[in-house]
Amino acid sequence: MSHLRTEMRQRAEELVSLYPSRRSAMLPLLHLCQEQDGYLTDEAMAEVAELTGTTPAEVRGTASFYDMFHLEPVGRYVVGVCTNIACLLRGGEELLAHASEVLGCAVGATSDDGLFTLEETECLADCNVAPVVQVNHRYVRTTTPEAFDGLVADLRAGRLDHDVPPHGTLIRVRRSGGLRVDSAEIAAERASARDARALREQ
């Protein structure tokens, strides 16, 4: 019984088939699981292990390396405020403190209503609109406390549901036309890579 819903499972299998090695689909698959569940559940990680030919421990060990993967439940909106050098020079720390107050949660925590999780992020590469704020990895470009308050009001009222979809960085990324390299070709590539490695290891 698959933990991923039918459509998600189908996309997961498509992702796996894109790569010469199944394990390469690890990060996209974990993004997909977060898109469905909001965070990485044990069931989802077990399924990723099955899909990538690894163990649940390897999946968890890999996921825990990356900032974007949540191993515990998070709010519907994950709000990231950058305080790295470019944002520091434009009031990033002050905006983060303001965000913590307005959202009613400490940095790294989730608000009581389960709506917001607040994170202090490293540079998000949008420094011309500093301090940078992302919600579910969408740039919202609110640089002042007043604009931030407006953002929170809009999010609460559901007015930004189109611009800021729920979790999952790949939620709108679809590969159209399907796979272009046929499976025989990938199989041959895998075999050749395996042989080459075996030869070198001898």
Added chain:
Amino acid sequence: MAFLDSPRIVTSRKDFADSFTLTRYLATGGYAGLTKALSMFPEQVAAEVDAASLLGRGGAGFPAGRKWSMLRKSAVSYLVVNGDESEPATFKDHYLVERDPHQLVEGVIIAAYALQVTRAFIFLRGEFALGLERVQQAVNEAYEHGALGRHIFGSSFSLDIVVHPGAGAYICGEETSLIEALEGKRGFPRIKPPFFPAVTGLYGEPTVVNNVETMSNLPWIVTHSGAAFAALGAGRSTGTRLFALAGRVNNPGVYEIEMVKNTFRDIIYDPALGGGVIGDKAVRAIIPGGVSAPWFGPDQLDLALGQDEVAAEGSMLGSGSIVVLDEDSCVVRAAWRITKFFSRESCGQCTPCREGSGWLERILYRLEHGGGRVEDLDLLLDLADNIAPGLTWPPQQTTICVLGSSIPSSIHSALSLFRDDFVAHVDHGSCPHG
């Protein structure tokens, strides 16, 4: 006044709101470079890139042509594009993937043809949700247009591109770490040698890893010739470059300017570029090339923006980022925040980096927050010297990758340029500036 007369090579579509669509791309000369490349021998295409003497735009500035020539001959080899832009205050690739994804895709196809590689991966920062959408859309449209897939534009060349999302780790910008992430593992940099993935890369096969901006230059180079590209700039720094200007300036942004022809003063003060410092304050320090680079003081404002010119003064153009600190900026706070970044992003494999970054961060924290001791100043330098012995530039390395040896840059710079500030923090528990 800044010299702004050069052609726009990678930002030619900046005035179009729909610059990311195939329709706009085709209407503005898109895929002409690929058509021309396919009419040439692959070696000729590589020779053009060599003639352009295009230096890699990721950070290390290694000549792209030479990187290509090192690709070991093998039945299977790969091209990987590094779009994991995470060096603090660098946002030029972000601009390119969102605003001109087809230009990137065309560049990747041209490079793959020159290298005779049939599989390419575009690795993008996971935080670039819109960038991932736009680049995947461009790849999809390129398939429909016949520019990707089997028998591209009726030629015998075939290529498949996979767009791969990262998941938030600075270290994955390091090419061997990026390859590990692409193989579905923790992003641990690989032990060297081999120094280049061109020998042993993805799945143990020869792999070329190139930056997004490097790839984006290729359509222009093939269309206009390598010589035309090399005619721009001066010395080893040819063509134009994207500079990401941030910090205390009126108009932070991404600017494409000809290499060497402009100075730090030009990009900071020209009305068409940075537009001066906020509130007409004085420049206190410049961080060129990303936070891994040593800082400059106001004395270097008239230094030309060229790879060798900046290297000669003891820093680097690096990732193309320029951060301006003004007279009210606290340099201790800046050095602390940069070190905190390295401490958070250290992958933890090597002791000097893992332990050193955290220790340095704690010392800087207490200096910035009123608990500093006078002996902390020498302790900082001593610790930094244990990570990068001699505190030279370029730094000596005690770690698997250059993240470790980048940690001392900001601390050493801040202490050399502004020792009095540190002393004042110890004496008064607060900053005399801001």
